[in-house]
Amino acid sequence: xxxxxxxxxxxxxxxxxxxxxxxxxxxxxxxxxxxxxxxxxxxxxxxxxxxxxxxxxxxxxxxxxxxxxxxxxxxxxxxxxxxxxxxxxxxxxxxxxxxxxxxxxxxxxxxxxxxxxxxxxxxxxxxxxxxxxxxxxxxxxxxxxxxxxxxxxxxxxxxxxxxxxxxxxxxxxxxxxxxxxxxxxxxxxxxxxxxxxxxxxxxxxxxxxxxxxxxxxxxxxxxxxxxxxxxxxxxxxxxxxxxxxxxxxxxxxxxxxxxxxxxxxxxxxxxxxxxxxxxxxxxxxxxxxxxxxxxxxxxxxxxxxxxxxxxxxxxxxxxxxxxxxxxxxxxxxxxxxxxxxxxxxxxxxxxxxxxxxxxxxxxxxxxxxxxxxxxxxxxxxxxxxxxxxxxxxxxxxxxxxxxxxxxxxxxxxxxxxxxxxxxxxxxxxxxxxxxxxxxxxxxxxxxxxxxxxxxxxxxxxxxxxxxxxxxxxxxxxxxxxxxxxxxxxxxxxxxxxxxxxxxxxxxxxxxxxxxxxxxxxxxxxxxxxxxxxxxxxxxxxxxxxxxxxxxxxxxxxxxxxxxxxxxxxxxxxxxxxxxxxxxxxxxxxxxxxxxxxxxxxxxxxxxxxxxxxxxxxxxxxxxxxxxxxxxxxxxxxxxxxxxxxxxxxxxxxxxxxxxxxxxxxxxxxxxxxxxxxxxxxxxxxxxxxxxxxxxxxxxxxxxxxxxxxxxxxxxxxxxxxxxxxxxxxxxxxxxxxxxxxxxxxxxxxxxxxxxxxxxxxxxxxxxxxxxxxxxxxxxxxxxxxxxxx
Amino acid sequence: xxxxxxxxxxxxxxxxxxxxxxxxxxxxxxxxxxxxxxxxxxxxxxxxxxxxxxxxxxxxxxxxxxxxxxxxxxxxxxxxxxxxxxxxxxxxxxxxxxxxxxxxxxxxxxxxxxxxxxxxxxxxxxxxxxxxxxxxxxxxxxxxxxxxxxxxxxxxxxxxxxxxxxxxxxxxxxxxxxxxxxxxxxxxxxxxxxxxxxxxxxx
Numbered sequence: 001x002x003x004x005x006x007x008x009x010x011x012x013x014x015x016x017x018x019x020x021x022x023x024x025x026x027x028x029x030x031x032x033x034x035x036x037x038x039x040x041x042x043x044x045x046x047x048x049x050x051x052x053x054x055x056x057x058x059x060x061x062x063x064x065x066x067x068x069x070x071x072x073x074x075x076x077x078x079x080x081x082x083x084x085x086x087x088x089x090x091x092x093x094x095x096x097x098x099x100x101x102x103x104x105x106x107x108x109x110x111x112x113x114x115x116x117x118x119x120x121x122x123x124x125x126x127x128x129x130x131x132x133x134x135x136x137x138x139x140x141x142x143x144x145x146x147x148x149x150x151x152x153x154x155x156x157x158x159x160x161x162x163x164x165x166x167x168x169x170x171x172x173x174x175x176x177x178x179x180x181x182x183x184x185x186x187x188x189x190x191x192x193x194x195x196x197x198x199x200x201x202x203x204x205x206x207x208x209x210x211x212x213x214x215x216x217x218x219x220x221x222x223x224x225x226x227x228x229x230x231x232x233x234x235x236x237x238x239x240x241x242x243x244x245x246x247x248x249x250x251x252x253x254x255x256x257x258x259x260x261x262x263x264x265x266x267x268x269x270x271x272x273x274x275x276x277x278x279x280x281x282x283x284x285x286x287x288x289x290x291x292x293x294x295x296x297x298x299x300x301x302x303x304x305x306x307x308x309x310x311x312x313x314x315x316x317x318x319x320x321x322x323x324x325x326x327x328x329x330x331x332x333x334x335x336x337x338x339x340x341x342x343x344x345x346x347x348x349x350x351x352x353x354x355x356x357x358x359x360x361x362x363x364x365x366x367x368x369x370x371x372x373x374x375x376x377x378x379x380x381x382x383x384x385x386x387x388x389x390x391x392x393x394x395x396x397x398x399x400x401x402x403x404x405x406x407x408x409x410x411x412x413x414x415x416x417x418x419x420x421x422x423x424x425x426x427x428x429x430x431x432x433x434x435x436x437x438x439x440x441x442x443x444x445x446x447x448x449x450x451x452x453x454x455x456x457x458x459x460x461x462x463x464x465x466x467x468x469x470x471x472x473x474x475x476x477x478x479x480x481x482x483x484x485x486x487x488x489x490x491x492x493x494x495x496x497x498x499x500x501x502x503x504x505x506x507x508x509x510x511x512x513x514x515x516x517x518x519x520x521x522x523x524x525x526x527x528x529x530x531x532x533x534x535x536x537x538x539x540x541x542x543x544x545x546x547x548x549x550x551x552x553x554x555x556x557x558x559x560x561x562x563x564x565x566x567x568x569x570x571x572x573x574x575x576x577x578x579x580x581x582x583x584x585x586x587x588x589x590x591x592x593x594x595x596x597x598x599x600x601x602x603x604x605x606x607x608x609x610x611x612x613x614x615x616x617x618x619x620x621x622x623x624x625x626x627x628x629x630x631x632x633x634x635x636x637x638x639x640x641x642x643x644x645x646x647x648x649x650x651x652x653x654x655x656x657x658x659x660x661x662x663x664x665x666x667x668x669x670x671x672x673x674x675x676x677x678x679x680x681x682x683x684x685x686x687x688x689x690x691x692x693x694x695x696x697x698x699x700x701x702x703x704x705x706x707x708x709x710x711x712x713x714x715x716x717x718x719x720x721x722x723x724x725x726x727x728x729x730x731x732x733x734x735x736x737x738x739x740x741x742x743x744x745x746x747x748x749x750x751x752x753x754x755x756x757x758x759x760x761x762x763x764x765x766x767x768x769x770x771x772x773x774x775x776x777x778x779x780x781x782x783x784x785x786x787x788x789x
Numbered sequence: 790x791x792x793x794x795x796x797x798x799x800x801x802x803x804x805x806x807x808x809x810x811x812x813x814x815x816x817x818x819x820x821x822x823x824x825x826x827x828x829x830x831x832x833x834x835x836x837x838x839x840x841x842x843x844x845x846x847x848x849x850x851x852x853x854x855x856x857x858x859x860x861x862x863x864x865x866x867x868x869x870x871x872x873x874x875x876x877x878x879x880x881x882x883x884x885x886x887x888x889x890x891x892x893x894x895x896x897x898x899x900x901x902x903x904x905x906x907x908x909x910x911x912x913x914x915x916x917x918x919x920x921x922x923x924x925x926x927x928x929x930x931x932x933x934x935x936x937x938x939x940x941x942x943x944x945x946x947x948x949x950x951x952x953x954x955x956x957x958x959x960x961x962x963x964x965x966x967x968x969x970x971x972x973x974x975x976x977x978x979x980x981x982x983x984x985x986x987x988x989x990x991x992x
Contacts, residue, residue, distance in 0.1 A: 055966060130964075304963060705958060707978065712966060714958035719871065719937065727939040 008549070008746055016511045016518050017746065018738075020681040024504040025523065026497050027683070035269040035497070038244015038283070039300050041225045047076055049289050049299040050125040051281065052115040052132065054106030057376040057711025058141035058156055061104035061114040065133035069117065075128045077118035077293050085288055086116075089255050101255075102281070107156070107341040108376050109712045110305060112281050118289050118297060141376040141711040145313060145336050148183045148373045155182050157342065157374045183374040185339060187350040190367050197330025197365030201321025205400055209316045209393045211758045212775050213338065213377070214698040215716075216310035217723055220271030223300025226286035234262055238291075245283045246270035246496040247534075249527055256287045261528070268495035268525045274310060274690070275537065275753065278345075278381025307716035309380035311698070311758070312338035312348040316393045326401050326412040328363040333393065339372040345380045346372070352390035360469065360642035361394070361416040364423055376711050377704075392759035395466040399763045408447040409465045410436060417467070420645050431674045431741045432467060432648040438735050439465075439650050439672040450770035459656040459665075462768025464761070468754040470647035470675050472636040472744055476535025478547035482510065482555045484625040487618020489514060489555070490522045491548075494529040501683035502533030502541040506548040508680060509745060513552035514559070515600035516617075538687055539636075539750025542679060546633035546745040555627035560595040563605045563620040567591040571622055589613040590620065634743045647742040647749040649673035653695075653760045657768040659786055662779030664765055666696060666730035673734075676742035676749045684751060685734060691756040692732050697724040699761035699775050860884040864910045867937070867945040868953040875963035879972055895948070898922065905929075909948030914939070916947060 016022070029035040066078045079086055081104045089101040106113035117128045140154030147153055159180040177186040198204060224244035231239055239262045245252055253260040282299040289297040314337040321330035333356075337349035345351075349372045358366045398416065402409035417432060419425025439445065443463070453461040483490045491507055507521040533544035567588035589607060590598065599608050605621070606614035637644040652670040657663070669692045678684055701722040705715040715721045740747030758775065765773050771785040783789035861882040863869045869885070872878060888895065888910060895908040898919050905926055907916065916922055917934040936942055936950060954960070959967040959978040968974045 055964070707959070709978075709981070712962065714962060717875075717961070717963075719941075719956075720958060720961070722938070725938050725940070 008546070011512070011746060014512060014746075016508045017505075018678040018681055019508075020685075022504075022508070022518050022680065022682075024501070024507075024518075024680070026504055027501060030269060030271075030497070036267055037220045037269050037271055038225065038246075038267050039221050039223050039298075041243040041267060041298070043225060043227065043296045046225060046227075046296040046298055047118050047120065047289070047293055048122045048125050049116055049118045049285065049297050050122065050129060051102075051112035051285075051299075052117070052129055052134075053305065054109055054111045054113045055712075056106060056136060056138050056141075057109045057143060058139045059106050059113075060137040060139065061106075062135040062137050064115055064135070066115070068133065069128035069131040072119075072124060072128050072131060074120040074124035075117065076120065076295075077289065078128070079116045079118070079289070079292070081114045085292060089288060090257075101284070108378050109710075110307075110716075111341070116285065116289065118293055142183055142373065143375060143377050143706040143711045144708065145315065145338055145373045145375060145377075148375055149336060149371055151182060153182055156376060157183070183339075185372040185374075187353060187370040187372060188368065189353050191359075192363075192365035194330050194332055194365045194367040197363065198319075198321040198332075200323070200329040202324040203401075203404065204319060204321045205397070205404065206317065206319045207396065207400060209318065209396050209759065210775065211311060211314045211316070211390070211392070212698060213309050213313040213704050214311055214694070214702045215307045215704070215721065215723075216274050216276050218271060218273045218276060218306060221300050221302065221306065222280045223282045223298065224284075224286045225296055225298035226290045227296035228287070228290055237262065239264060240287050241265070242287060243267040245279065246498060247532070248279050251279070252284060252287060255284060256291070258287075263527075265527045268497050268527070270496045270498045272690075273498060274694075274756075276308065276310070276381045278308070278379075303718055304716060307378070307704075307713065307721070309338075309340070309344075309348070309378050310694070312340060312344070312380050313377065313704075314338065314349065314390075316390075318393055318397055320397045320401070322401055324405070326405050326407060326415050328361050328397075328401070328416050330365040331358050331361075331363055331367070331394075331397075333358070333366075333368045333370075335368070335370040335390075337370055337372050338377055339374045341376060341379045343379060345382045347382065348380055354641060355390075355471075355638070357391040357394040357468075357642060359423065360418065360467075360645060362418045362423055363416070377706065378713070391468055391754075392466065392757050395757075396759055396763060399464065399766070402447075403450060406449060408445075410440070410445070410447070413465065413467055418643075418645070423643055429645045429648060431470075431646060431737070431739045432650070434737050434739060435467070435648055435650040435672040435674055438737065439652055439670055442672065442733055442735060443652050443654070443670040445652070448767075450767050453768075455656055457656075459658050460768040462655045462657060462764040462766065464653045464759075464763035464767060465650065466652075466757060466760055466763075467648060467650045469638055469642060469645060470649055470673065470742065470749040471536070471638045471752050471754050472539035472543055472742060472749045473536045474543075474632070474635040474639050476540065476543060477630065477632040478531065478533075478535075478544050479628065479630045480506070480531045480544070480548045480551040481529070482548075482551050482627045484555065484559060484617075484621060484623075487616070487621070488522055489516065489520065490524050492524045492526065492529045493531045493533065494527045495525045495532065496527075497525075501538075501680050502544055504683070505541040505545045505679040505745075506533055509545040509549050510552045513549055514556055516603055520603065536750055537752045538675070538679075538684065539744070539752050542675070542677075542742075542744035542748040542750055543633050543636075545679060545748070547629055547631055549745055550631065551627050551629035554629055555625060556600060557595065558625045558627060559600065559617070559621050560598045560605065562623045562625060563590050563598060563615070564593060564595055566621060566623065567593070567615075588615055588620075590615060633745070636743060636749070638749075647674050647676045647739065649675075649751065649754055651692075651695075651755055651757065651760055653764040655761065655764040655768055657765060657782065659769065659788075662782035662786070662788070664700060664761070664777055664779075664782060666700070666761060666764075668731040668733055669695070669760075670733045671735070671755060672737065673751055673755065674737040674739050674741065675751055676740055676744070677738050677746040678736055679745065679748060681736070684736065687751055688734055688755055689729065689732055691751075691753075693724045693729060694756045695760055696728075696730060697722075698758060699777060701776050701778075703776050860886055862886050862888045864889050865912065865945040865949050867941050868949050871961075872954065875961070877961055877963060877965055879965050879968060896946075900925075907947055910946045911948075913942040913945050913947060913950060917942065 070078055081102050086102055104114045117125045119125045142148030142156050177188055224242055226242040228238040228240055240258055241264045249263045250260050253263045282301050286297045286299050314335055317334045319332040322328045353368050398412045399409050402412045419427035420429050455461050481492050493503055503523055508518050510521050511518045534540050535543050567590035599606055604614035604616050637646050650672050654667040656665045656667055707714055742749030762775055765777055773785045774781050863885050895910040897908040899906045913933045913936050917930050923930040955971055957979050959969055960971050967978050970977045
């Protein structure tokens with residue numbers, strides 16, 4: 001539960017933390033374009049590199065003739081999978097390296113395969129790639145999961161030891177799973193007595209929910225430029241400079257057999273990404289190519305190469321039993337989920353079973369059977385959009401129960417939500433209650449049955465509701481370091497700046513604890529440092545700030561002790577070398593006091609009993625002080641599968657549906673979120689706007705289209721894949737609460753995934769027209785659902 | 790450095806080359822930017838040429854000269870540039886004529902004699918924002934507003950919107966991945982019904 005020990009709970013007044021629009025140095029750099037990203041680096045004599053990309057969904061390169069490509073003026077180097085330099089690269093990170101860094105096998109259309117071309121510029125690279133004469137062996141593929149799970153489906157990937165029985169590793173069910181069969185891995189969990197639960201039910205509903213895949217669209221194309229250089233100060237041997245690899249320097253060092261101490265980076269900005277923690281091959285290959293050519297080499301993915309999944313495809317069939325009052329007694333979830341290409345994350349499929357929605361209800365009879373199907377559809381890197389996306393399979397159920405019983409879905413949700421302590425806790429969850437109360441007021445909530453409300457302009461009105469936990473991981477420990485140097489507090493971090501506001505939240509926390517202004521905290525970025533504010537986005541920000549708060553208080557204690565020591569025994573004042581000395585200083589008002597008599601306020605060390613007596617920090621302490629801390633905040637309740645609850649959030653949606661044209665307009669989203677404690681309000685608001693952008697995109701606009709004959713992705717371009725731009729954003733009404741209910745910094749938590757969803761808009765459309773519409777709900781589909789097309 | 794100095798987003802030496810990464814297009818657009826008169830100059834390593842007509846007469850002459858070289862016009866470029874960048878076609882025009890700089894301009898919205906006259910190079914964003922069109926030709930304004938994204942509407946023209954090539958997933962796949970009937974082959978992949986439109990429903 002909420003960590004209210006010490007300063008976490010006792011601090012009531014905040015001067016810095018929670019304030020909007022503080023001019024953060026790092027976010028200012030990103031917002032204004034000052035920040036340099038990996039792709040922005042251009043160095044003299046630089047070469048460009050490009051991978052050959054597979055035109056086939058599943059294929060093997062039998063041979064490649066590079067003669068014509070090599071003959072093109074400007075081509076400097078061509079490396080094939082048979083080259084010893086490639087074979088000698090050791091793995092790399094980001095998954096997918098089971099066949100070595102680059103093989104002659106391609107498991108999705110667009111996959112890097114077989115050949116890398118290095119040339120004087122990107123044009124020549126592409127020309128050379130076109131000149132390659134490749135003999136392909138096309139192999140059967142799976143892009144339709146329902147076909148891929150069939151017994152007679154071609155097996156695209158043999159079973160591995162990890163996939164035989166007991167699940168496929170991290171997050172795979174509760175054990176005793178059947179062995180892999182064909183393309184299907186199994187992950188089964190069973191809680192309570194599902195049969196008993198259905199016998200207790202007065203009603204049983206069954207429904208299908210599809211969570212469609214959608215893309216993340218990292219704004220900055222991923223890529224690196226690398227070169228080797230000599231510098232005796234760093235010892236013998238070549239040093240590697242690489243710009244654009246956001247983390248994983250140790251892996252890059254290992255791949256290229258160079259000490260991490262001899263790897264250097266200036267670029268600390270990586271750009272926004274929504275829990276896509278994957279490193280692409282373009283970010284790893286440049287050191288090897290630079291070593292071969294003796295020149296700097298850049299390799300950058302283009303937009304077509306950046307359509308990785310933010311969420312995998314999943315088909316869910318649910319059977320839910322409930323009492324006449326709407327209380328759920330049994331949940332039977334059967335899911336067919338995309339296992340993706342090799343190296344895909346199992347967040348988005350089996351990991352959802354660990355962080356699913358069902359255990360936030362009082363129902364203890366829950367069965368989940370999941371088939372995870374190997375496919376050639378694409379790849380999801382690391383974290384993706386797990387948790388919130390499976391969440392809507394329950395939210396749709398709550399909506400359906402409400403429809404069936406002619407009740408408000410908020411009433412059904414509230415009835416089923418268990419108390420803070422356990423699934424049998426009868427008490428309300430204060431954070432949830434506060435969120436619901438606020439959102440009802442915000443939306444002027446007045447529920448109606450499907451199809452029952454017409455707007456003055458003739459369109460049909462629909463509304464929807466969902467809730468979620470505010471998440472925070474508990475897996476990350478932190479090692480912050482603070483330094484007082486010449487009166488200025490320095491916060492050292494290895495970065496990088498990935499688009500979330502971790503370091504700025506850290507700096508605000510330090511300023512808060514040390515009685516300083518935010519602008520007074522100097523963030524020093526050096527990738528050889530240890531500390532990074534990761535462990536998630538906003539949840540990592542609040543968790544790392546918890547550790548930073550501890551570190552700040554250690555520094556504060558040392559500052560106060562040093563202030564007393566220097567007041568009692570003043571160091572030589574000012575001056576320079578042997579000519580120093582300066583004027584005698586007046587006696588310090590701190591002289592003779594004890595550290596516990598002092599505090600830090602307004603940039604000064606002050607006397608608690610008389611705050612008017614103070615000494616500016618730079619004068620009070622001339623010593624060079626350090627503070628370090630290693631640890632993590634108390635474990636988050638989020639990891640208990642929803643069986644314990646603290647900080648919550650709710651979201652609503654209002655739509656207007658034109659039954660003549662099929663057009664759906666989102667009138668507004670209404671969001672009330674309780675992140676426990678707001679750290680940096682502007683950033684938090686921006687994060688919530690981002691997830692509502694996702695919400696509109698995946699339900700109204702964005703779509704992956706596959707050609708079933710070739711497995712080729714047809715819609716992966718900026719024209720056909722209709723990402724929601726800033727100007728297309730619907731209205732988002734937002735209210736943020738601070739119940740201090742969670743257990744990261746000052747009772748804070750994250751928002752991260754929890755407001756991203758797949759069915760808030762779809763449910764609202766159903767509430768408007770009484771029909772379910774496929775996602776994305778384009779006008780033609782709406783008209784088809786209405787029987788008009 | 791290579792034959793074509795500069796790369797995307799790097800503040801390159803040639804204005805045109807600093808905008809769009811890609812292959813043949815980069816060559817073409819850089820010449821469009823560099824040419825200052827109706828004169829044209831031929832010859833890049835890839836054989837692309839560009840023409841910058843400033844008057845109708847020049848347009849005609851340029852086009853006459855260019856015609857035999859399989860020329861093509863460019864205005865907003867939202868369709869043309871995409872085609873060039875992505876190599877969706879088996880063959881490419883040897884020259885491109887910029888019609889945005891024609892004088893008198895084709896970028897205009899006028900009501901004359903009870904008719905609405907919209908110039909071919911009028912931007913879709915301007916049509917969507919035009920009070921006259923919104924009030925009297927509402928469907929046109931709404932249609933313009935629904936095209937693509939704000940960024941595309943800001944540069945895309947109504948002439949280009951009407952004259953654009955087929956917006957078909959197969960036709961538009963880069964590297965001429967599907968050599969379809971519209972490109973001179975015999976197959977229409979879209980007609981073959983092999984697209985996966987994900988089906989789902991609730992209940």
